[in-house]
Amino acid sequence: AQKVTQAQTEISVVEKEDVTLDCVYETRDTTYYLFWYKQPPSGELVFLIRRNSFDEQNEISGRYSWNFQKSTSSFNFTITASQVVDSAVYFCAGLKAGAQKLVFGQGTRLTINP
Amino acid sequence: NAGVTQTPKFRVLKTGQSMTLLCAQDMNHEYMYWYRQDPGMGLRLIHYSVGEGTTAKGEVPDGYNVSRLKKQNFLLGLESAAPSQTSVYFCASRPTGGGDTQYFGPGTRLTVL
Numbered sequence: 001a002q003k004v005t006q007a008q009t010e011i012s013v014v015e016k017e018d019v020t021l022d023c024v025y026e027t028r029d030t031t032y033y034l035f036w037y038k039q040p041p042s043g044e045l046v047f048l049i050r051r052n053s054f055d056e057q058n059e060i061s062g063r064y065s066w067n068f069q070k071s072t073s074s075f076n077f078t079i080t081a082s083q084v085v086d087s088a089v090y091f092c093a094g095l096k097a098g099a100q101k102l103v104f105g106q107g108t109r110l111t112i113n114p
Numbered sequence: 115n116a117g118v119t120q121t122p123k124f125r126v127l128k129t130g131q132s133m134t135l136l137c138a139q140d141m142n143h144e145y146m147y148w149y150r151q152d153p154g155m156g157l158r159l160i161h162y163s164v165g166e167g168t169t170a171k172g173e174v175p176d177g178y179n180v181s182r183l184k185k186q187n188f189l190l191g192l193e194s195a196a197p198s199q200t201s202v203y204f205c206a207s208r209p210t211g212g213g214d215t216q217y218f219g220p221g222t223r224l225t226v227l
Contacts, residue, residue: 004156033213045204045218052213091156095213100145100164101172102206102216104156 002027004094006105013082014113021077021108023092029053031097034068034075039089039107048090051075082112116140118219120205126225127195135190135222137205143217144210146188147172148180150201151221157204163188195226 003026013019025034036048049059051068059066063080079086092105121136137146144165149157149172159172163182177199179191188207192199202223206216 035215037218043202043223044220047215047217050213050215097213100147100162100170101159102147102157104158106154106156 002029002032002094002096002103004092004103004105006090006092006108008108009106010109010111012111012113015084016081018078018080019082019110019112021079021090021092021110023075023077023105025073025075025092025094027073027094027096029096033095033097035093035095035102036066036075036077037091037093039091041088045091048077079110084112084114086110087112118205118207118217120203120219120222122222123220124223126227127192128227129196131195132191132193133195133224134192135203135205135224137188137190137207137219138186139188139205139207139217139219140186141207141209141217142185143207144185145208145216146182147206147208147216148178148188148190149204149206150174151204152201160190160203195224197226200224200226 005024032053034051038046065078068075089107091107093102118139147162148160151157161180166185169180181189205219208214208216
């Protein structure tokens with residue numbers, strides 16, 4: 001069985017601070033995929049990134065960066081110099097290779113205060 | 115290119131009524147999914163389809179039926195709505211590559227009184 005844990009239910013920071021959202025994916029599988037989605041107040045789910053289990057390179061996209069460590073099953077997401085528009089619920093999800101069910105964490109509600 | 119669209123955006127039903135939610139995608143994706151999102155529970159898979167004419171049960175299929183008569187459409191039906199089906203419903207689609215990303219529609223907020 002797979003499980004995605006996002007231990008931080010809510011985070012609140014002041015604009016321009018850096019913030020890291022934690023995600024742990026528990027699985028016995030060696031091949032899997034990890035995802036981050038953003039759900040802004042408008043409600044839609046926006047895809048941010050996909051990472052496969054055999055690629056541990058960190059990835060940076062503008063103010064966003066992701067750190068995947070297979071040894072600890074963690075796939076953490078950092079926002080640098082946060083902005084009010086980053087306020088949203090962020091979901092981490094995992095997918096076993098060959099499976100259909102995307103397993104979601106419970107989400108982290110991020111609030112960026114001006 | 116509209117991506118994944120869902121109809122309707124909002125709906126209120128009375129217990130026992132029936133309705134159909136429509137999902138359409140214009141990306142020529144083979145796979146389509148229906149999820150429900152409830153507070154504190156993330157998203158859970160209801161049913162999915164790996165191609166036109168096929169459907170399969172997900173994690174929480176009871177009380178729902180689906181059909182995939184055309185590749186671009188995936189319908190979710192509630193035959194006799196119950197208050198426990200009050201939720202936000204999301205449709206998603208993806209291509210056939212292993213581990214490919216699922217792209218989500220904007221969601222349908224359903225309230226059953």
